[in-house]
Amino acid sequence: MLGLDFVLDSTNGKLVSGRKQGGFSGVSTDSRSISSGEIFFALKGDNYDGHLYVDEALKKGAAGAVIEEGALPRSDGELLIRVPSTLKALGDLASAWRKSFPELKLAAITGSNGKTTTKEMAWSIVSRRFKTLKNTGNFNNLIGLPLTLFRLDESYSAAVVELGMNDFGEIKRLAEIALPDTGAITNIGRAHLEKLGGIEGVARAKGELVEGFSGERVLVVNSDDPRIIEIAGKTECRKITYGIKAGEADVTACGISQDGFSGINFRMTVMGEAFPVRINCIGMHNVMNALCASGIALSFGCGKAEIAEGLGGFTLPHMRLEVMESPAGFRVINDSYNANPDSMRSAVNELMGLKGKGRAIAVVGDMLELGEMSESEHFGLGQYLSESGVDCVIACGSFGRTVLEGAGGRANCLYAGSHEEAARAVKQIAGPGDLVLVKGSRGMRMEEITKRLV
Numbered sequence: 001m002l003g004l005d006f007v008l009d010s011t012n013g014k015l016v017s018g019r020k021q022g023g024f025s026g027v028s029t030d031s032r033s034i035s036s037g038e039i040f041f042a043l044k045g046d047n048y049d050g051h052l053y054v055d056e057a058l059k060k061g062a063a064g065a066v067i068e069e070g071a072l073p074r075s076d077g078e079l080l081i082r083v084p085s086t087l088k089a090l091g092d093l094a095s096a097w098r099k100s101f102p103e104l105k106l107a108a109i110t111g112s113n114g115k116t117t118t119k120e121m122a123w124s125i126v127s128r129r130f131k132t133l134k135n136t137g138n139f140n141n142l143i144g145l146p147l148t149l150f151r152l153d154e155s156y157s158a159a160v161v162e163l164g165m166n167d168f169g170e171i172k173r174l175a176e177i178a179l180p181d182t183g184a185i186t187n188i189g190r191a192h193l194e195k196l197g198g199i200e201g202v203a204r205a206k207g208e209l210v211e212g213f214s215g216e217r218v219l220v221v222n223s224d225d226p227r228i229i230e231i232a233g234k235t236e237c238r239k240i241t242y243g244i245k246a247g248e249a250d251v252t253a254c255g256i257s258q259d260g261f262s263g264i265n266f267r268m269t270v271m272g273e274a275f276p277v278r279i280n281c282i283g284m285h286n287v288m289n290a291l292c293a294s295g296i297a298l299s300f301g302c303g304k305a306e307i308a309e310g311l312g313g314f315t316l317p318h319m320r321l322e323v324m325e326s327p328a329g330f331r332v333i334n335d336s337y338n339a340n341p342d343s344m345r346s347a348v349n350e351l352m353g354l355k356g357k358g359r360a361i362a363v364v365g366d367m368l369e370l371g372e373m374s375e376s377e378h379f380g381l382g383q384y385l386s387e388s389g390v391d392c393v394i395a396c397g398s399f400g401r402t403v404l405e406g407a408g409g410r411a412n413c414l415y416a417g418s419h420e421e422a423a424r425a426v427k428q429i430a431g432p433g434d435l436v437l438v439k440g441s442r443g444m445r446m447e448e449i450t451k452r453l454v
Helices: 004-011 050-059 086-099 115-126 144-149 170-178 199-210 226-232 285-299 304-312 341-354 371-388 400-407 419-429 447-453
Strands: 014-017 026-028 038-041 064-068 080-083 105-110 132-134 158-162 182-185 214-222 236-243 251-259 263-270 273-279 322-325 331-334 360-364 392-396 412-416 435-439
Touching (some): 026 086, 038 050, 038 086, 064 086, 086 144, 105 170, 115 132, 115 285, 144 158, 144 170, 182 199, 182 285, 214 226, 214 285, 263 285, 273 304, 331 341, 341 360, 341 371, 360 371, 360 419, 371 392, 371 400, 392 400, 392 419, 400 412, 412 419, 419 447
Parallel strands (some): 038 064, 064 080, 105 182, 132 158, 331 435, 360 392, 392 412
Antiparallel strands (some): 251 263, 263 273
16 A cells, blocks of 8 residues: 555655545556556656546546646546656655565666576576565566566565666666666677667666665676676675686586477586586576576575576576477477577577577568667678578568678578568478577567467
């Protein structure tokens, strides 16, 4: 229950109509799904204005609404709170709610690749010891993170959340809201270049997570990434290091072997103690994600038994290196949740490493948010596909022909103008024993191709 005074104090809001006491059962930003007793935040975006739906929310049982200055208050006595910015007020209220659980341990994860998988792995480990909150789906932004934190109650002892961004300042604000005890940056890669300008900009934006870290707060450091080492060097806090190349890391792995399509086995060493670990998924980069998740778990006080058990019980989130069988006898690696230049290359490596005696077929869509680097990065992807030995490349999207130009005719190359056309081409080419990779940025909806194949 959120008391009215708590909401007013946390948001610096002004009560402009309605009762002067009481409380709210929860928070909502969507009038379509609001529940009775919740408070409705009228958010404004480029293509929507929640103020248009205040009446609808109140008629459905909302106990009040938060509106921005300039919006006309209703005259029927409904509870309305006015603030300068409803988005900032939402975050401020969530931060105040998080502060009301001082004993809660919270870890925040960001990075160019692997943050969702790492979050799920960390949750799987930490939840062996504590009741642990996590964010789901795309609830990792300035709206989703606050809504996640409002789910906190006295039953939770821990939380593991991922933080997403595409511009400077967003991670800093998310960290202000979440107030993490532990922070982790999985890696620094070529993502969101359109607004961040280059990989140094990516490092600066991701580094916002730990700008205020000091004392007993913990930074989990990827010792194999020099840009993260540089970020860590600027913080005065406790550090837990992990890596494969970095032999002296606190958490490391050796003896890594892929068990076909069913999993990966390796020996993990934590603070000098070695023990066997298995993760039931493909993707050699997921070993690094497992090490990062284990470092987070260590900061929460988990031991090696919980780490091994938690990683063993982990399953990959939907549309991330998801192996599926087609009726025609070929396998599909559905990695269609998102894409950037680094994750594309990693997925191609998995395709080539697992193809066996069959053919490797890559169905690739546009990598978005690359700005002026779009042309060169898509051309480079084509070159990488060709040099990797992919047997067939089917390219979709605005930069599909650029990918094929980069491939230079050294692989069997086809351009598909739609999801239907791409799926039809795969069905004509692929046969029993072949392996098909489907990958592209979220906006490309490449999973529509996968649906038509399996």
